[in-house]
Amino acid sequence: MADHKIVLDGISKTFGDNHVLDGVNLEIERGESMAIIGQSGSGKSVTLKCILGLVKPDRGSIRIDGQNVVGLRGRDLEKMRAKFGMLFQGSALFDSLPIWRNVTFALTQGKARDATNMRKIAAENLERVGLSSKILDLRPSELSGGMQKRVALARAIAPRPEIIFFDEPTTGLDPIRADVINDLIVSLVEDLGVTALTITHDMASARKIAHRVAMLYQGKIIWRGPRDRLYDSGNPYVDQFVQGRAEGPIR
Structure with missing residues (x-):
């Protein structure tokens, strides 16, 4: 039996007349990197928010x-979120x-305490993502978009979580x-041995960082x-989406 870290079973969520999720089933194994792909508005972000406990599903x-x-x-919720x-x-x-x-x-809950130790931890994690300790005292606005993304990666791994969620990690780059x-995500997931879940519409990113890919369409994993197999799925919906074709079953 697979060693599942995360299991979604029949997750459904409706907002008014909008049925966003309609029985989502997905298993993610311990140490696996999974990517969920799909159109804008397909429910990727809502799925993520349900796992994080920010949105409560109607069923499942x-x-x-x-x-x-x-x-x-x-x-109990805070204890669970400490894994993330x-x-x-x-x-x-x-x-x-x-x-x-x-x-x-995440280590200080935003409070200024134990500055010497926290600066050391920050420097160590910045080094993991290829950044120098020279930027420790800069503000985010003084960094390029790519450097900001690396800092955000350093923040994500600093508490040494068991699970890391990546929300459109390459947007704007x-x-x-x-x-x-x-490349950084791949190396960090492997080095730290974490379970990873990425939501993305960037096919190059999905192919590089994920072990497996799932497509969400009309509220279901199809x-x-x-x-x-992403470009050889045998599924006409997946084929149309990953190849970016206007013609096909997706309207």
Whole structure:
């Protein structure tokens, strides 16, 4: 039996008349990197928010390490979230804080304490993503978009989470800088032994960073398979999406 880290079973979510998720089933193994692809508005972000506990599904269960996390509150929810690291779309760094406090934010809960040790931890994690300690005291606005993304990666891994979520990790980056971020994600996932879940519409990113890919369409997972089959899936919806064709079953 596979060693599942995350299991989504029949997850459904409706907002008014908008049926966003309609029975999503997905299993992610421990140490696996999974990518969910799909059109804008297909429910990728809502799926992620359900796992994070930011949105409560109407039906279904989400199990992490065998524990159903749907409906967790208070300390139980915080204990579960302590397993998570997150790379937000657009990096979402705090412009009012220097880089070292951004990187160690999850470790200090945003409070200025134990500065010497936190600066050391920040420097170590910046080095992991190829950045110099010379930027510790800079503000995010003083960095390029690619450097901001690296800082956000350093922040995501600083607490040494068991699971890292990547929300459109290459958005806003040119192809070269995007590939640098993809390479970093691959090396970090392998080096740290974490489980990773990425939502993306960047096919180059999905093919590079994921072991397996799943496609979400009209609220359901309609295909899943190894990344090497992404362009040879045998599924007309997947074929149209990954090849970016206007003509096909997706309207």
